Amino acid sequence: MSNNNALAARVRGTVHVIGAGLLGASVGLGLRERGVDVTLEDQSPTTVALAADYGAGRLRTAQDPEPALVVVATPPDVTADVIERALTTYPNAVVTDVASVKLAPYLELLRRGLDLKNYVGSHPMAGRERGGAIMARADLFVARPWVICRDHETPAEALALVEDVALDLGATPLEMTPEEHDRSVGLVSHLPQVVSSLLAARLIPASEQAVGLAGAGLRDTTRIASSDPELWVQILGANRAPVVELLDAFGKDLASFADALRDPEQTGAKRRIADLLSSGNRGVARIPGKHGSSERFTSIMVLIDDTPGQLGRLLTELGELGINMEDLRLEHSPGAQIGFAEIAVLPEVAERAVTDLVERGWRTL
Amino acid sequence: MSNNNALAARVRGTVHVIGAGLLGASVGLGLRERGVDVTLEDQSPTTVALAADYGAGRLRTAQDPEPALVVVATPPDVTADVIERALTTYPNAVVTDVASVKLAPYLELLRRGLDLKNYVGSHPMAGRERGGAIMARADLFVARPWVICRDHETPAEALALVEDVALDLGATPLEMTPEEHDRSVGLVSHLPQVVSSLLAARLIPASEQAVGLAGAGLRDTTRIASSDPELWVQILGANRAPVVELLDAFGKDLASFADALRDPEQTGAKRRIADLLSSGNRGVARIPGKHGSSERFTSIMVLIDDTPGQLGRLLTELGELGINMEDLRLEHSPGAQIGFAEIAVLPEVAERAVTDLVERGWRTL
Known part of the structure; x- marks a missing residue:
């Protein structure tokens, strides 16, 4: 709670989200959960009404003061236009966007001669980029990298505000230049x-x-x-x-x-x-695994049949045995009523895991 | 059991497996389970002793009569040589191999002027091709396609024998020419x-x-x-x-x-x-799914945390709810203590699955 109030205090005003699809509505939901006032805008009245119904924020009215932060979450091909409009409409707000490409909109904004001191581009690496507000989740960004782009002119407070939002949505902020990001x-x-x-x-x-x-x-x-x-x-x-x-x-x-x-x-x-x-x-081997390092796990293949609950029983028993699974993959073949669960565990528990599973009647490879 | 005896009766003699690695030892284990007499041979005395210890067969002795079937399960680069030797040493046996390429060894054998009426090339599509006898399983071939190659001169009995072995090991035999296979x-x-x-x-x-x-x-x-x-x-x-x-x-x-x-x-x-x-x-969309067709499933994303047993509880509850999972994939990010289980279910049960899971306190996307 202290954390929530801290964010609301830092934001000191409203966050305005433009584009109420999956990403925009998820930002709204996450910030609302933390006590931030969120207003929403979308080209489509249906989309914005739906996102508001989901609790992602409220519609902006003429009486609302200028927002402290604008989050542009529109499709990539209109991002630069929407950022320009936001910078012009709300000259004192920090403006960020969540588009998956960072250099092209930035260069386009420079080309248009805009003052970009209030603009901080960002990109949350949040799973899927499709789906509308109906797919939104407050926890969409939890444990995801969130790239934040800066240039030498970006004021520290603007940068800090976007990083705080990323952190409070559960993401891991990473600073990169737009070129490095792309x-x-x-x-x-x-x-x-x-x-x-x-x-x-x-x-x-x-x-x-x-x-x-x-x-x-x-x-x-x-x-x-x-x-x-x-x-x-x-x-x-x-x-x-x-x-x-x-x-x-x-x-x-x-x-x-x-x-x-x-x-x-x-x-x-x-x-x-x-x-x-x-x-x-x-x-x-360079791709980070679950725990942010390149450590590899040991795989155990367990034979399972195709009845409901059998895999559940296996995983429950792993839990009872105190064996944490680092990854799991199912393997099955066309027409098969039988398959394999490939379970990744830490190398040091692999042997015990196999012994314990076999003792309980599982067939392992 | 009648099935087992039927195979043993059809084989009418011993199956000799050359190459006691994962594939060879798995063939041995599977056939032994069905009452077939299996002899083993490998370049490495350690490997063959290990496979015999695992129950994949016994070492061949000078007193043993000519086998009915020879299965060549050596690395690809010596397959043609070993097939030639088998055809020469056991002129009345049917000889098959399990190498993952079929045309090159066949052409090489033709080039050497061998009579190939007793040779039927085959290729079980059995998961991983590495690992030794220690990884062998009697059920390695269950529900896997097993390609069997023939030419117009292959006698029907030789072909039938190899197909029977594939079927009895649980595989799905498919006839292709070596060219089609490759x-x-x-x-x-x-x-x-x-x-x-x-x-x-x-x-x-x-x-x-x-x-x-x-x-x-x-x-x-x-x-x-x-x-x-x-x-x-x-x-x-x-x-x-x-x-x-x-x-x-x-x-x-x-x-x-x-x-x-x-x-x-x-x-x-x-x-x-x-x-x-x-x-x-x-x-x-053309890739066959679990049930041998191109039908697609509906994905449900369920939020799970990183404690042992939580995924097991989820899958157990799916079992209790009578919801069969067609596929499952875990998704997690570097440093995350939280992740998502992506569960594929038949489209017609997806809605009920989500409702039931949410009712039980799971967070779904």
Whole structure:
């Protein structure tokens, strides 16, 4: 509670959220929970009414004073326009946005000759970017990185205000320049999206028999290929330069790999194939796990059948045994009434976990 | 039991397994469970002794009669040699192998002028290809596709014997030509492996900050990049032509995408980007789900904290509510003590599942 009041005190006024979709409404819900006064605005009267009904804030009236903070949470292609309008309409408010690309809107605002001392771009890395207010949650940002962009002219108070909001919504604020941000998300989000989509697109002309052989590897690599194309056209278009550079570099690696495989007798070809594959090992080891480090866990495969509750029983028993699961993945095959739960645990408890599970009648690998 | 005796009767003799690693020892364990006499052989005396200790079969002696079936389960680069030796040593036995590439060893055997009427190549699509006898399971092949290759000269009895073994180990036999098999696994397994490895390799030079922004998308797309490079050098080398063709086609798509993004004002560029992304949607929809069809499930996100047993309680309650989970994925962020369980259920039960869970105090998205 002291925390809540502290934020409300710091904000000293109203937070105005423009764009009442998933992100905007979630910001509203989270801030309302912490006692902040939130007003809402959206192009669509239905959307804003729905978000207000959900408790994400109230509609702004002509009597309302200027907000202390404006959060722009509109689709990427109108972000710069909406930021400009906010800076003009509320000249004393700090304005931030939550768009997933940061350099293009910033350069556009500079190009328009706006005074950007009150603008602090930001980007909460919050799961899915689709879904409307109906999907909003006060805890959407909990434990997510929230990138905050600054330049040398950004006043410390403006920066601190946006960081406080990120912290109070449960996120982990990270400072980056817009360039660093865009290159980073290009690598960890936009490149994987394009690669996954193109990989999945290759399945269209395949025979039914061929796709019938698909296993967990294909399912994992193509999962994000089901993302919303319309949104991704906007994101990729707004982050063109870094993504093109990454695609070109990836394409070069791919061509080099294909050439080595095409002509394995050329000098160093086999070595090149092996090197690229083991670079993959080292690259994947850099991805932070659940606890923010690159530590790896030990996997235990447990056989489960397809009846309701069996997996629940397994996990309840793990709980009873005091074994914390770091990750869990289900693996099953077409037509199977049986599958495997792959449970990741800390290496030091793996052996005991297996012994205890087998003792209770589970079949493990 | 009648089933077991039926297989033992059909096999009419011993099954000899050459190569007592994960696949070979699992074949042995599965057949032994069904009453079949299994003998084992491996280059490594330690490996074969271990597999025998695990109950995968017994060591072959000079007194043993010729086996009815030989299963070659050696690493891919020696498969052709071992098949040749088996065909020569046991001229009346049916010989099969479980290597993950089918055309290259077949052509090599033809080139050597061997009579292949007793050879039936096969490939069980059984999860992981690494791990030794210590990882073996009698149920490794349960509900997995098992590709069986034939040519017009393969005698019906030889084919039937291998199919019976696949069926009795719980797998789903599928007939394909070696060419069809290699093109299919090239698409659904080898191409994703290369793409995932190259994507992960791009993370090596990235900043700590950049990889810190990694989310579920990157984790999914790069998961198989941790596969064993040595094994994959062999597999890709043995399936060179189809994989090179697939890499070239993928590279063309990638270049086309990069060009459209590089110069979005050229005619049709935006359309091309959108088309490739929505092709990804359609491609991923072709991958069979758990029940062997392309039907999609509805996802429910449930908030869970990081204490042992909480996920177990959730799944137990799903069981009590009679809600069968079609898939489950955990999502968590660096440093988080909280995460989400993404539960896939049939669309028709989704609404009730959410209502019931919320009633029991769970927070859902």
